[in-house]
Amino acid sequence: MHMADALLSPAVGGTMWAVTAGVAAYSIKKVQNELDEQKIPLMGVVGAFVFAAQMINFTIPGTGSSGHLGGGMLLAILLGPYAGFLTMASVLVIQALFFADGGLLALGCNIFNLGFYTCFIAYPLIYKLIIRKGYSTGRIFAGSLLAAIVGLQLGAFSVVLETLFSGITELPFSTFVLLMQPIHLAIGLVEGLVTAAVVAFIWKARPEIIEKAASGEKLGGLPIKKVLAGLAIVAIITGGVFSWFASTYPDGLEWSMLNTSGKEELEAPDGIHQTLASIQEKIAFLPDYSFKSSEQEVNTGAPETEEAWPAVNAGTSVSGLIGGAMTLLLAVITGLIIRSIKKREKASAV
Numbered sequence: 001m002h003m004a005d006a007l008l009s010p011a012v013g014g015t016m017w018a019v020t021a022g023v024a025a026y027s028i029k030k031v032q033n034e035l036d037e038q039k040i041p042l043m044g045v046v047g048a049f050v051f052a053a054q055m056i057n058f059t060i061p062g063t064g065s066s067g068h069l070g071g072g073m074l075l076a077i078l079l080g081p082y083a084g085f086l087t088m089a090s091v092l093v094i095q096a097l098f099f100a101d102g103g104l105l106a107l108g109c110n111i112f113n114l115g116f117y118t119c120f121i122a123y124p125l126i127y128k129l130i131i132r133k134g135y136s137t138g139r140i141f142a143g144s145l146l147a148a149i150v151g152l153q154l155g156a157f158s159v160v161l162e163t164l165f166s167g168i169t170e171l172p173f174s175t176f177v178l179l180m181q182p183i184h185l186a187i188g189l190v191e192g193l194v195t196a197a198v199v200a201f202i203w204k205a206r207p208e209i210i211e212k213a214a215s216g217e218k219l220g221g222l223p224i225k226k227v228l229a230g231l232a233i234v235a236i237i238t239g240g241v242f243s244w245f246a247s248t249y250p251d252g253l254e255w256s257m258l259n260t261s262g263k264e265e266l267e268a269p270d271g272i273h274q275t276l277a278s279i280q281e282k283i284a285f286l287p288d289y290s291f292k293s294s295e296q297e298v299n300t301g302a303p304e305t306e307e308a309w310p311a312v313n314a315g316t317s318v319s320g321l322i323g324g325a326m327t328l329l330l331a332v333i334t335g336l337i338i339r340s341i342k343k344r345e346k347a348s349a350v
Contacts, residue, residue: 001110001152001156003103003106003162004103004106004265004266005103005106005268005273005276006265006267006273007106007168007266008103009165010271012165012166013166014105014108015108016108016109016162017108019108020089021108023115023116024086028341030082031080031082031083034080034216034218035218035338036218036220036339038221038224039083039218040339041332042224043079043083043087043090043331043334044327044328044331044332045235045328046078046087046231047075047327048232048235048239048327048328049231051323051327052239052242052243052323054069054091055068055246055320056068056245057247057249058247059249060183060190060249060252063255065252066247067184067186067187067251067252068187068246069191072088072114072119072155073118073147073148074198074199075119076118077123077144077214078213079213080216081120081124083335084115084118084119084123085115087331088111088114088115090327090330090334091327092111093107094330096280098326099323100280103276104279109159109162117150117151117152117154118152121154122150122151127143128143130143130146131143135203135210140210141196144195145189145192147192148188150188152184152185153184153188156181160180168266170266171257171261171266172260179256180256183255184252206227209222209227235324239324243289243317244311244316245309286315286318286319289316289323290313291318
């Protein structure tokens with residue numbers, strides 16, 4: 001559900017950049033009291049896992065569409081809403097800048113759509129409500145499933161509203177929304193099941209991680225090296241190998257666009273859109289999670305061949321490994337900067 005710049009007007013894109021920056025600033029302020037030497041590496045490793053997981057599109061049977069894990073609910077459950085939102089922002093910034101996944105103008109929308117609804121609405125109002133009577137496998141499963149579905153439904157509806165307010169006439173509201181919501185309901189169901197499985201596993205291995213995230217406490221001296229190692233290994237295998245098995249069908253947003261306008265992608269207008277596209281093209285060294293094609297390869301005129309599945313591709317593996325490492329690094333740096341700000345505030349108050 002990564003929006004391209006062509007789906008947005010500069011006014012809507014800029015407004016959502018400002019709104020998202022405000023949510024991030026609020027999260028930085030609120031998260032300061034719960035960040036410690038244990039939680040910062042957890043942010044990085046879980047962020048790397050979400051980056052890798054988002055590379056794997058799964059087929060939605062009978063639709064000709066696919067979906068991928070959003071990850072916002074998983075981040076909120078394991079890290080808390082504030083650290084979860086900031087980690088989601090790290091994932092999407094790395095994807096947009098270096099892999100050309102989602103536009104630069106649309107980055108504010110993408111962070112908001114995938115991070116805000118899950119971390120600040122579905123997590124506190126649904127997940128925490130269901131598990132408030134105590135943790136159990138059944139409550140974790142029900143809370144994760146329902147919250148993930150609702151969070152993705154809100155995110156999908158937000159995409160429709162953002163295109164409506166942008167005046168994208170190729171995507172009329174009624175048709176677009178009637179396609180977006182059902183397909184993302186199916187995607188949300190799969191995401192909920194995956195989220196529930198991961199959370200249940202971590203709850204059995206180290207329940208304090210989830211409990212402390214819910215109460216906004218520091219992890220303290222909690223031993224989490226095994227959890228970190230396990231998530232890191234899964235992230236490496238997912239990004240390096242499992243990414244070959246991603247579905248070749250268009251994702252839920254592309255499928256909805258195709259069935260609404262007849263196109264999976266819309267042409268971006270001149271001006272700020274083309275300027276940002278040019279910047280992104282220069283920065284993204286692994287566009288679409290693969291090596292850049294040389295000018296000669298692009299202009300051969302040879303007919304396109306059908307993509308093989310699984311797509312055993314060194315570029316995909318390198319993208320998964322480098323992208324995961326970059327996300328880990330950015331999330332950790334973000335955490336360290338926030339801790340540094342907190343220490344300076346304490347020192348100045350003395």
